[in-house]
Amino acid sequence: xxxxxxxxxxxxxxxxxxxxxxxxxxxxxxxxxxxxxxxxxxxxxxxxxxxxxxxxxxxxxxxxxxxxxxxxxxxxxxxxxxxxxxxxxxxxxxxxxxxxxxxxxxxxxxxxxxxxxxxxxxxxxxxxxxxxxxxxxxxxxxxxxxxxxxxxxxxxxxxxxxxxxxxxxxxxxxxxxxxxxxxxxxxxxxxxxxxxxxxxxxxxxxxxxxxxxxxxxxxxxxxxxxxxxxxxxxxxxxxxxxxxxxxxxxxxxxxxxxxxxx
Numbered sequence: 001x002x003x004x005x006x007x008x009x010x011x012x013x014x015x016x017x018x019x020x021x022x023x024x025x026x027x028x029x030x031x032x033x034x035x036x037x038x039x040x041x042x043x044x045x046x047x048x049x050x051x052x053x054x055x056x057x058x059x060x061x062x063x064x065x066x067x068x069x070x071x072x073x074x075x076x077x078x079x080x081x082x083x084x085x086x087x088x089x090x091x092x093x094x095x096x097x098x099x100x101x102x103x104x105x106x107x108x109x110x111x112x113x114x115x116x117x118x119x120x121x122x123x124x125x126x127x128x129x130x131x132x133x134x135x136x137x138x139x140x141x142x143x144x145x146x147x148x149x150x151x152x153x154x155x156x157x158x159x160x161x162x163x164x165x166x167x168x169x170x171x172x173x174x175x176x177x178x179x180x181x182x183x184x185x186x187x188x189x190x191x192x193x194x195x196x197x198x199x200x201x202x203x204x205x206x207x208x209x210x211x212x213x214x215x216x217x218x219x220x221x222x223x224x225x226x227x228x229x230x231x232x233x234x235x236x237x238x239x240x241x242x243x244x245x246x247x248x249x250x251x252x253x254x255x256x257x258x259x260x261x262x
Contacts, residue, residue, distance in 0.1 A: 031077065034186075048147045051169065052107040052178075055146070057114070058174045066095035072115050079127050082205070087138055093130070101222060105133035108144035120218055122262075124211035128198050132212075135197025141190045149180035188240060195244055210252045210259050216245035 043051075066073040072095040080093045091109040101116040111133050118126055136142045153176035169177070185196070195212065202209040220241050252259075 010163065010246070033241075041149055043150060045143060048143055048150070049108050051150055052110075052143075052146050054169055055174055055177055056106050056108060056110045056112075059173070059178075060094065066097050066115070070095070070097070073119055075118065075123070076113060076126075079123055080130065083130070083134070086134060086201075089134070089137060091134065091137075101219070103129050103133055105137050105142050107137065107139055107140075107146050111137075118260065120213055120222070122211065124202070124207050125215035127205065127207060128202055128209070128212040128215050131198030131201030132194045133198075135194035136186070136190070138197060139188055139190065139193055140217065141194070142178040144185050145171075145181060145186070149177050149184060153177055153180035192244070192247075195248060199248060203255075208252070208257050208260060209255070210249065210257050213245045213249040213252065214260060216241055216248065220245065 059226065066076075068074075068077075076093055076095050080091070083091055083093075085091070089109050091111060093111045093113070095113050095115055097115050099116040099119075100114050101120050103111065103113040103117055105111045111130060113126065113130065117129065121129070153173075199209045199212050202211060223241070249259075
């Protein structure tokens with residue numbers, strides 16, 4: 001299950017700077033059945049967060065989480081030392097020791113950063129990615145993605161019979177949620193708003209927001225590299241990366257910030 005989940009997590013809807021458009025691909029039932037359940041059931045925000053906490057616990061149990069003594073964990077905790085509570089939200093952060101370049105956030109305030117992204121980016125760029133992910137939580141994008149995943153996968157027709165009440169999910173249902181999230185995407189406006197949030201977070205942390213643009217540049221370079229991997233395929237499906245880099249760069253220039261020399 002770990003291998004399958006790790007493949008899915010690379011394409012998680014809440015991945016850093018993810019703007020690719022995708023359709024849901026469910027394992028065992030049609031999308032129509034999921035949509036029927038979605039119309040019949042109502043999941044409160046509290047229910048979604050409860051399911052999210054269960055999902056995050058499953059994710060942490062099925063992925064190699066960096067221990068507190070790991071250089072990755074120490075580096076991350078240093079970066080987020082003042083972000084345990086941010087903008088009225090309670091956040092928590094962990095590193096997954098996998099080589100893929102990615103990060104994601106969930107509706108309960110959990111942010112998970114993959115080691116591959118930390119290897120590729122500077123501290124300032126990683127913080128920009130984290131700010132972007134927190135933006136998805138603040139703007140309820142992560143919550144809405146989770147609600148959709150639940151109603152089109154794990155709960156299916158069962159959501160209707162349970163009346164939307166939160167209940168413990170099985171391993172297979174949690175896997176279905178991961179698959180649904182893997183095939184979801186945020187809209188261009190959602191991604192743009194999250195970019196802006198990350199930009200402002202960097203400013204609040206007294207970090208040059210140009211580093212949002214340099215992070216985009218590294219993702220762009222990764223997508224145009226010779227290697228054909230799931231990671232490069234992910235970023236090559238983001239036609240707006242260059243445009244979004246330009247938007248952030250122009251904003252930083254107008255705000256009077258100097259472009260980093262390295």
